Amino acid sequence: xxxxxxxxxxxxxxxxxxxxxxxxxxxxxxxxxxxxxxxxxxxxxxxxxxxxxxxxxxxxxxxxxxxxxxxxxxxxxxxxxxxxxxxxxxxxxxxxxxxxxxxxxxxxxxxxxxxxxxxxxxxxxxxxxxxxxxxxxxxxxxxxxxxxxxxxxxxxxxxxxxxxxxxxxxxxxxxxxxxxxxxxxxxxxxxxxxxxxxxxxxxxxxxxxxxxxxxxxxxxxxxxxxxxxxxxxxxxxxxxxx
Ligand code: PGA
Numbered sequence: 001x002x003x004x005x006x007x008x009x010x011x012x013x014x015x016x017x018x019x020x021x022x023x024x025x026x027x028x029x030x031x032x033x034x035x036x037x038x039x040x041x042x043x044x045x046x047x048x049x050x051x052x053x054x055x056x057x058x059x060x061x062x063x064x065x066x067x068x069x070x071x072x073x074x075x076x077x078x079x080x081x082x083x084x085x086x087x088x089x090x091x092x093x094x095x096x097x098x099x100x101x102x103x104x105x106x107x108x109x110x111x112x113x114x115x116x117x118x119x120x121x122x123x124x125x126x127x128x129x130x131x132x133x134x135x136x137x138x139x140x141x142x143x144x145x146x147x148x149x150x151x152x153x154x155x156x157x158x159x160x161x162x163x164x165x166x167x168x169x170x171x172x173x174x175x176x177x178x179x180x181x182x183x184x185x186x187x188x189x190x191x192x193x194x195x196x197x198x199x200x201x202x203x204x205x206x207x208x209x210x211x212x213x214x215x216x217x218x219x220x221x222x223x224x225x226x227x228x229x230x231x232x233x234x235x236x237x238x239x240x241x242x
Contacts, residue, residue, distance in 0.1 A: 002198065002199075002200050002222045003034070003035060003036055003200070003222075004034070004035035004036065004216070004222055004223045005035065005036040005037075005038060005156065005200055005202060005222065005223035005224075006035060006036070006037050006038070006223050006224050006226065006236075006239055006240050007037075007038040007039075007040060007057065007085070007119065007158075007202065007223065007224065007225050007226065007230075008025075008037075008038065008039045008040060008226050008227075008230025008231075008236055009040045009059065009087060009090075009204070009225055009226065009227050009230060010039070010040060010041045010042060010059075010227075010230060010231060011042075011059070011092070011227060012042060013042075013231055014041065014042065014045070014231075015231040015232070015233070017233070018041075018045070018049075020233060021039075021231075021233045021236070022039065022049055022052045022054055023052070024233050024236075024237055025037050025039060025054050025236065025237075025240070026052055026053050026054050028237055028240045028241070029053075029054060029240075032240060032241075035223070035240070036055060036223075037054060037055065037240055038054075038055040038056070038057050038084075038085055039054055039055070039056055039057070039230070040056070040057040040058065040059050040085070040087055041056070042059070043058055043059070043073055043078065043081075046058060046078065046081040046082055046083050047081045047082055049082075050081065050082020050083070051082070055084050055085065056082055056083050056084065056085075057083055057084065057085030057086055057087060057117075057119065058073070058075075058078040058083045058085070058086040058087070058116075059086070059087050059090065060073075060086070060087065060088065060090070060093055060107070061073060061074060061075040061078055061086045061088065061107055061110055061111055061114075061116075062074050062075070062107070062110065063103065063106035063107050063109075063110050064110065065110065065113070065114075074110065074114070075107075075110040075111045075113065075114035075116050076113075076114040078114070078116065079114045079115055079116055083116060084116065084117060085116060085117045085118075085119055085156075086107075086111045086116045086117075086118060086119065087119045087121060087158070087225075088104050088107040088108050088111060088118050088119065088120055088121070088145075089101075089103075089104035089107065089108075089120055089121045089122065089141070089145065090121045090160075091121060091123055091160060091162045091165060092165075095162075101140065101141050101144035101145060102144060104120065104121075104141070104144070104145050105144050105145045105146075105147060108120055108145055108146075108147070108150065108155065109147055109149065111154075112149050112150070112154050112155075116154075117153070117154050117155065117156060118150075118154065118155050118156070119156045119157075119158050119202070119225065120142075120145045120146075120155060120156070120157050120158065121158045121160050121204070121225070122138045122141040122142055122145070122157060122158070122159060122160070122183070123138065123141075123159055123160040123161045123162050123164075123165075123204075123205070124137040124138055124161060124162065125137075125162045125163060126162065126163035129161070129163065134161075134179065135178075135179070135182045138159065138179060138182060138183060138186075139182060139186045142157065142183060142186045142187065142190065143186060143189075143190055146187065146190045146191060148191075150190075150191060150195075151191075151195060151199075152195050152198035152199040152200070155199060156199070156200045156201075156202060157183055157187070157199065157200070157201045157202070158201075158202040158203075158204050158225040159176070159179050159180060159183055159201060159202070159203055159204070160203075160204035160205050160225060161175070161179075161205050163205075164204075164205025164206050165204065165205045165206070165227065166206070166227060166228060167205075167206055168206050169206055170205055170206040170207060170208075170211050170215065171203075171205060173214055173215060173218060176203050176215060176218060176221060177218050177219070177220065177221075180201050180203070180218065180220035180221055181220055183201050183220075184196050184199075184201060184220050187199050187201075200222035200223060201220055201221065201222050202221070202222060202223045202224055202225045203215050203218075203221050203223075203224055203225070204224060204225030204226065204227070206228075207224045207225075207226050207229060207239065208226075208228075208229045208235060208239070209229065209234070209235045209238035209239060209242075212224060212238065212239040212242040213242040216242055224239060226239055
């Protein structure tokens with residue numbers, strides 16, 4: 001059985017009441033021992049929030065362990081600060097910083113070396129979907145990012161169609177079911193059946209209190225990577241409850 005994971009990606013934001021939200025998530029985690037909750041705040045908040053008892057993740061890491069990389073943070077530093085997970089390959093970073101599939105692979109490898117669980121984000125743009133290339137794009141992203149070091153324990157995939165992120169228009173359950181099946185098949189092709197059955201695949205892209213239950217009921221959906229709705233206590237708690 002794959003454990004559900006609901007992860008909040010705060011991006012470069014902080015909710016109005018940070019301690020209130022973190023306390024509420026800690027309480028909800030206690031009430032739902034069958035699932036994992038994770039908060040990925042701006043990196044500056046990791047050390048203080050790691051003391052809350054809630055699982056804390058970073059939003060990015062460098063490919064290198066240390067060195068002349070002004071402004072960057074290594075996976076090892078994030079682990080020392082208290083993070084257990086790190087998001088790599090978020091489409092906002094792929095777009096804004098030109099992160100390639102190979103860069104994303106190297107970031108996942110750096111995360112694994114530091115003992116972090118890598119949440120590898122994949123997803124097609126609206127144009128790629130319109131051209132009928134959604135499956136091909138996502139398959140390539142996964143095939144490149146998954147190394148032989150990747151296991152169901154140290155790696156989670158997040159399917160986040162770029163056009164659904166922050167748009168208020170989540171993918172339909174049919175679209176999500178189809179893409180998650182493609183992803184699970186590619187994990188199997190890369191790492192074998194047992195890993196494919198055990199590895200968690202999250203959906204992200206305008207998941208909210210209203211659509212979470214339907215999306216999370218899909219067979220190959222093992223949780224959510226939630227942006228906007230993770231900044232509002234009630235919305236995030238509703239998704240955890242769903
Ligand atoms: P959203 O963001 O929920 O605001 O669409 C999801 C994400 O980018 O991880």
